[in-house]
Amino acid sequence: MDQNNLKYSKNHEWIGILELENELAYVGITYFAQKELGDIIYLDIDENIIGTKIKGGNVFGTIEAVKTVSDLFMPISGKILETNKKLISKPENIHANSYDEGWIIKIKVLYRKEYDLLMSFTEYKDYIGEENKK
Structure with missing residues (x-):
């Protein structure tokens, strides 16, 4: 998926929206997040x-790295359709490409307006730039 x-x-x-008409989307963590976490060793997402x-904003699982455990948050409200089983068995693959094969869940978007309110790539780059200055 193109970051832009x-x-x-x-x-x-x-x-990232996969199908506009069906409101299907993939969710993952950013390159910045996986770089900050370091070596990812475990994804905990309940099969149920x-x-x-x-x-949106609620936790759907956790991601564990060598030195920390972090919550995974829904960026918007959605119905969980699928988890990336390849990542469940090999979470370190997130490092290979966090934007393509590194998706974590597939969802049906419930409120498109929430999606539209999220940051663009340019806005996100500015956001992480500011975060790094703290």
């Missing part, structure tokens, strides 16, 4: 999450 066509959350998740509607 994605939307970004302040929690460092990206979302499939079919669940989760509000």
